[in-house]
Structure formats: structure tokens, C-alpha cells
Amino acid sequence: MVAIQLTRLSKHYQEQVVIPALDLTIPDRQITALIGPSGSGKSTILNMIAGLTVPSSGQILFDDHPVFDQQRGTSMPPAKRHLAMVFQDFALWPHMTVAGNVSFALAPKLSKSELTHRVDWALSQVGLTDLRDRYPRELSGGQQQRVALARAIAVKPKLILFDEALSALDPQLRASLQIEISRLIHQNQLTALFVTHDRQEALRIADHVVLIRDGRVVQAGSPTTLYQRPVNAFAAKFF
Ligand code: ADP
Ligand code: MG
Numbered sequence: 540m541v542a543i544q545l546t547r548l549s550k551h552y553q554e555q556v557v558i559p560a561l562d563l564t565i566p567d568r569q570i571t572a573l574i575g576p577s578g579s580g581k582s583t584i585l586n587m588i589a590g591l592t593v594p595s596s597g598q599i600l601f602d603d604h605p606v607f608d609q610q611r612g613t614s615m616p617p618a619k620r621h622l623a624m625v626f627q628d629f630a631l632w633p634h635m636t637v638a639g640n641v642s643f644a645l646a647p648k649l650s651k652s653e654l655t656h657r658v659d660w661a662l663s664q665v666g667l668t669d670l671r672d673r674y675p676r677e678l679s680g681g682q683q684q685r686v687a688l689a690r691a692i693a694v695k696p697k698l699i700l701f702d703e704a705l706s707a708l709d710p711q712l713r714a715s716l717q718i719e720i721s722r723l724i725h726q727n728q729l730t731a732l733f734v735t736h737d738r739q740e741a742l743r744i745a746d747h748v749v750l751i752r753d754g755r756v757v758q759a760g761s762p763t764t765l766y767q768r769p770v771n772a773f774a775a776k777f778f
Pocket of ligand 2: 581582583
């Protein structure tokens with residue numbers, strides 16, 4: 540099954556064409572790494588999928604449902620996309636505890652006991668049960684990113700979008716979080732789009748790698764294929 544299908548998707552700002560016409564398939568229940576140099580359009584693609592950026596033209600299908608209705612100028616409500624996002628800067632609420640941050644997006648939808656259950660579950664998934672009453676400022680960078688990860692999975696999304704989520708962390712922490720993210724995604728049968736500019740990270744974490752340059756797909760395939768059989772000099776140099 541295909542989770543997300545991008546067809547002739549484009550984005551331009553005035554005369555600058557950031558994404559010319561992108562065709563891309565993001566397979567279900569896998570981790571797809573979107574990799575490319577800085578400025579190649581990775582965040583723009585991710586933000587269009589998230590609904591934060593409106594495409595100039597083209598289509599995005601979520602499980603065969605179009606996100607944008609170009610004729611009516613409407614879009615699928617974010618909640619119907621069943622997605623969560625994890626950013627480089629964690630984006631936690633400083634005035635809320637760990638548990639408060641994780642439960643924030645859930646609060647209106649669940650009963651009190653369901654809420655407690657869900658928060659406990661999410662925190663245990665990332666090994667933060669003991670820190671539930673701490674505030675973000677009392678946590679290390681790695682712990683803060685675990686809170687962001689718990690907050691993402693707590694909404695029971697189908698898709699998690701990561702934008703350079705580990706780029707601010709030191710190499711050792713990154714390596715352990717790569718393993719944790721991979722385990723979380725696969726155990727919970729989620730789909731992930733993992734944007735990074737770090738080739739090692741992409742090769743380690745992804746089931747499927749998409750290399751982009753100037754908003755165009757250079758090569759897509761398994762990590763082994765991209766590493767061992769680059770299609771051109773750019774791909775060879777990149778990996
Ligand atoms: P990446 O995430 O791969 O580094 P981005 O998607 O952030 O790349 O940016 C791709 C290009 O689009 C860059 O040249 C950037 O300057 C441009 N861009 C991104 N967002 C905007 C915006 N809101 N207005 C104008 N240009 C933008
Ligand atoms: Mg970016």
C-alpha cells in the first residue's frame with residue numbers, strides 16, 4: 540500500500556521555482572529519508588505534505604484521498620491527515636511539564652483516564668516515565684527531543700514528519716535516537732518521512748532513500764542501492 544503520493548507537485552515563490560514538478564511515492568509503514576543539500580527544497584516538500592505550505596500546483600494524495608481541492612481552493616483538515624511533526628528545535632511549551640506537553644494536543648478528545656493512560660504509554664515508549672513532572676528547561680537536548688517524540692506518537696498518528704529532528708544533537712545521542720526512532724516507527728507500524736542533510740543518518744535510519752537536488756529527485760531506492768549504485772556523479776559524490 541502507498542501512504543502518500545505526490546504528483547507533479549510544484550512550489551514557486553515569485554520568480555524562484557523551488558520545486559518544479561515533483562513525482563514521489565512515500566511507501567506505507569516504512570521510513571523514507573529525504574536527503575539533499577541545504578536549500579534543495581526538503582523542508583518545502585515536508586511542509587506541503589504537512590499542510591503548512593500551499594503548493595503552487597499538483598496533487599498530494601493521502602491513502603488515495605486528495606489533500607487539496609484546487610477547484611474549490613479547500614484542503615483536507617490537518618486532523619484527517621493523521622500526522623505529527625518533530626522539529627529540530629523541539630518546539631516544546633516552556634511553561635508546561637513533560638506530561639503537559641505530551642497531553643496538550645490530546646486534551647479535548649480523551650477522557651481523563653484515557654488521557655493519563657495515553658501519556659503514560661507515550662512516555663514509556665521513549666523512556667521518560669520518571670521525568671513526567673519536569674519542565675523542558677530541566678532536561679538535556681536529547682531528553683527534550685524524546686518529549687517531542689512522545690508528543691508526536693501520543694496522538695496515534697499514521698505518519699510522522701521529521702525535519703532535521705536530530706541535527707542539533709551530538710553524534711552519540713543522534714545515533715541512539717536514530718535507533719529508537721526506527722524501533723518506534725516499525726513497532727507501531729507507522730509511516731515516517733525523515734528529512735536530513737546527513738548522508739550517514741539517512742543510510743542508517745531509512746528503508747527507502749530519496750536524494751533530491753534543486754527540488755528534483757536525483758535517485759530513489761534502498762540505502763544499499765544509493766550507496767553502491769549511484770545513478771550519476773552528483774549521487775556518487777553525495778554518498
Ligand atoms: P532545505 O530544507 O532543503 O534546506 P528549503 O525547502 O528550506 O530547503 O528551501 C528551498 C528554497 O526555497 C531555498 O532557496 C529557500 O530560500 C526558498 N524558500 C523557502 N521558503 C521560502 C519562503 N517562504 N519564501 C521565499 N523563499 C523560500
Ligand atoms: Mg530544511
